[in-house]
Amino acid sequence: MISDESYRRLFRDLLKAYYEDVFEEKIEEVLDKEELDKARFAKLISSLCGVDVKYSNNFAEDIKRAIETYKGSNKVVVNVNSCVRDCVEIDGRTICQNACPFDAIIIGKDTLGVEINIETCVDCGLCVDLCHNKNFVDKIEFMPLIEALRGNKKVIAAVAPAIVGQFGENVSMGQIRAGLKKIGFADMVEVGFFADMLTIKEAVEFDRHILREKDFMLSSCCCPIWVGMIKGKFHELIKYTSPSISPMIAAGKVIKKLDPECKVVFIGPCVAKKAEAKAEDLKDAIDYVLTFTELKDIFHVLDINLEELHEELSSQYASKGGRIYGRIGGVSIAVEDAVRNMFPDKTDIFTSEQASGIKECKKMLEDTLKGEIKVSFLEGMGCDGGCVGGPKTLIPKEKGKEMVDSFGEESKVKISTNNRVMNEFLKGLGIENLEDFNCKEKIEIFERKL
Structure with a gap:
């Protein structure tokens, strides 16, 4: 069992190690604990890195290679733990089962094994938010994105309308733009602009x-x-x-229509947007999706204090x-x-x-x-x-x-x-x-x- 704060701390530790080029050593350090179920914990680490890599003796090397050769992943929500069923609420069903609007969570009564029905699951992420035992996590795609930010590709951040105020009441959109540029983005655009088109x-x-x-x-x-x-x-x-x-998809489509060589990253408050970006009929519009909490952790690791930045203004x-x-x-x-x-x-x-x-x-x-x-x-x-x-x-x-x-x-x-x-x-x-x-x-x- 891992708490939300522990989960986020682990992401920050891995991200810091990635930037400091001691990533493989950090993974081996994390997994070098006798009490750990290494196969399950490897699944968690893999999700934090945005990839699908099973545990092996070469896990650290395999996951680094998967990040560097990232081809995308269709599944967003991943089950990383067995269910302890300490939150049964109605008719013997757990909170996540009752909340899932698509009846996609199956928990064995005897084995407590958890399955996600991929036929009905839409990766909305409600289970990620509701499960206090952190049985479900959503993949974080930032480490594969680092490779794009380091390359020659132009990468545009398209931010959701809800971003205003998220990083402090006195943090302006111009300061958020400046912070994103320090990470390596070429520029930032408001998805609200594309909402106007919709x-x-x-x-x-x-x-x-x-x-x-x-x-x-x-x-x-x-x-x-x-x-x-x-x-x-x-x-x-x-x-x-x-x-x-949606305005998110419109942002990606319009930007790429006008500049086919660039990549577009959506930043918002929603796990379901990660799945929407991967939908078969929409998947070429948005290259990566980050959430506000993920971006906050990224700013933290890179020591970027938005309140101290000079505004990068635009129209x-x-x-x-x-x-x-x-x-x-x-x-x-x-x-x-x-x-x-x-x-x-x-x-x-x-x-x-x-x-x-x-x-x-x-x-x-x-x-x-x-x-x-x-x-x-x-x-x-x-x-x-x-x-x-x-x-x-x-x-x-x-x-x-x-x-x-x-x-x-x-x-x-x-x-x-x-x-x-x-x-x-x-x-x-x-x-x-x-x-x-x-x-x-x-x-x-x-x-x-x-």
């Missing part, structure tokens, strides 16, 4: 879906857990769901609407503003409802199936409060919402449709004006098949 896409989808007062649409923006629930458990609702990609190009995507209700507000601007005749029939957290999302989807929903636009996020309540955040969700709202108000662009910088980027994609969002061929970059 806001327009969702407004067009609203116009297409909502023809009568009783019509409704489910937004697919932002949350892979919400999309996973629709696809896995409420398949009948797919036809009412927007086929839009403030994300609108208020794009920036508030980080909290529940933000998507609805942004899309309603765009609908009012683009389709004024639909303004009166735009009504919305939001659900945050698994229970609320499940109830909303069940009510929708029963025909008990009376609104035209439905927004769901798997974490309580939205992304600001994600499992890898560093501040309470209430403070996160306050910081996101404040940062949104700071933007000189209030509505995505008025974002002139975004319009210039869109021209580089062959989208000349807002009307082009009605052309399937031109907006293909922003769509996926659900």
